[in-house]
Amino acid sequence: MNARRVTFASKIGVIAAAAGSAVGLGNIWRFPSQTADGGGAIFILVYIGCILFFGIPLMVSEFVIGRSSRANTAGAFHKLSPGTPWKWVGRLGVLTGFIILGFYMVVCGWTLDYLMQSVTGNLQGIEDFSSNFTSLLCNPLRQILWMILFAFLTAFFILSGVKKGIEQSAKIMMPMLFLLLIILAVRAIMLDGASGGLTFLFKPNLDHVKPTVFLDAMGQAFFSLSIGMGCMITYGSYFDNRINFTRTAMQVATLDTLVAILAGIIIFPAAFALTANPATIVDELVAGGPGLLFITIPELFNQMHASSLWASLFFFLLALAAITSTISLMEVVTVYLHEEYNLSRRKSTLLVTAGVMILGVISSLSSSFFNILDISSAKFMLPIGGLFISLFVGWHLDQKLVYAELTNQGTIKIAIGFLKIYTFLLRFIVPPAIVAIFIYGLMA
Numbered sequence: 001m002n003a004r005r006v007t008f009a010s011k012i013g014v015i016a017a018a019a020g021s022a023v024g025l026g027n028i029w030r031f032p033s034q035t036a037d038g039g040g041a042i043f044i045l046v047y048i049g050c051i052l053f054f055g056i057p058l059m060v061s062e063f064v065i066g067r068s069s070r071a072n073t074a075g076a077f078h079k080l081s082p083g084t085p086w087k088w089v090g091r092l093g094v095l096t097g098f099i100i101l102g103f104y105m106v107v108c109g110w111t112l113d114y115l116m117q118s119v120t121g122n123l124q125g126i127e128d129f130s131s132n133f134t135s136l137l138c139n140p141l142r143q144i145l146w147m148i149l150f151a152f153l154t155a156f157f158i159l160s161g162v163k164k165g166i167e168q169s170a171k172i173m174m175p176m177l178f179l180l181l182i183i184l185a186v187r188a189i190m191l192d193g194a195s196g197g198l199t200f201l202f203k204p205n206l207d208h209v210k211p212t213v214f215l216d217a218m219g220q221a222f223f224s225l226s227i228g229m230g231c232m233i234t235y236g237s238y239f240d241n242r243i244n245f246t247r248t249a250m251q252v253a254t255l256d257t258l259v260a261i262l263a264g265i266i267i268f269p270a271a272f273a274l275t276a277n278p279a280t281i282v283d284e285l286v287a288g289g290p291g292l293l294f295i296t297i298p299e300l301f302n303q304m305h306a307s308s309l310w311a312s313l314f315f316f317l318l319a320l321a322a323i324t325s326t327i328s329l330m331e332v333v334t335v336y337l338h339e340e341y342n343l344s345r346r347k348s349t350l351l352v353t354a355g356v357m358i359l360g361v362i363s364s365l366s367s368s369f370f371n372i373l374d375i376s377s378a379k380f381m382l383p384i385g386g387l388f389i390s391l392f393v394g395w396h397l398d399q400k401l402v403y404a405e406l407t408n409q410g411t412i413k414i415a416i417g418f419l420k421i422y423t424f425l426l427r428f429i430v431p432p433a434i435v436a437i438f439i440y441g442l443m444a
């Protein structure tokens, strides 16, 4: 269709970019608080089920839509099914991306604030980390300035282009992130009393399970894998014809899940080891909610030698994880404006950056607005997007085209059994399961 459209240069670049999008604050900031809230190991089991049964098939489906159309998220539906309402699924995706950016950018700003506090040594010697975090939350101006800086940094990579900006940055940042996470996880496990955290993480305990665990885990899986809003459609549109979708989706999902679990292995042992009241730690974790990361982690570092160094490394890592995700979110909205409204890439980027800043300012001023954006996108918009994407690829698209994309025009020999499982999941399991989880979650 659009033969001259830019593509990523290498297979490794494809994995780095897609994993860069998937691995983000969702894994390190959102996953631990959701896990604490959802009963630890039980949440994780349901979560892994969602990754296997919804996540991987949907990611493959988004790749199919993206590469076969070589267009932005909304344009892709329009090209594959002209003159039908399917383009609204793409538009919903773009809107979802914009909404996620509106609160995600604020957390990115917190990350920079904490990076600064670590580098300058300010975090050292703080007595009460909880009020240190609250003082940031109560200072909108401070949050807004960091959020704006992060939005500009993201825009810089978008302006540098698909190969030089998105692919190159991910190829450098992702390995660094892994290395840092592993070092920190080893350090956290070595703390005295860490075992309580590991038990919480890996041993199912039905006492803390909530009825909404399925909806929460499904929302988290969609959010973490960056699926349900067409992010992987946009990235898939930059894949060349040799990329193996199934293998790529499995690799990205594995990396993403590993990072989430590693984040759990850092946070929970640290929280259990550092608490003064082991009996109430689970309640504390639940009450700490999303702030957990900015309270427990600095507290952990403060008990270690060279605390400023550890804290700086960690918040740098968090910023890396975050920026490869904000780049992917911003790319979805930017390339939509660029291709659908014939704006230059530069103008589109600036428009999106300005829009995101406006949402970000409101999110910084109002925690209810922040929460509405977070919950409506993860729990509602992404699963709804995922539902329609599965219906589109499973039932509406010509299955010959789907087969040709999955096998790279017949050149990859994938097991027929696998193909059958994929189609079966996409047609008969994913749509009804999303609807069922949705209804059950809303009634619970």
Ligand code: PFF
Pocket: 021, 022, 023, 024, 025, 026, 027, 097, 100, 222, 223, 224, 225, 226, 227, 229, 230, 231, 232, 325, 326, 328, 329
């Ligand atoms: N997957 C990212 C994370 O876990 O932080 C967030 C995200 C990026 C969600 C891109 C959706 C998306 F399209």
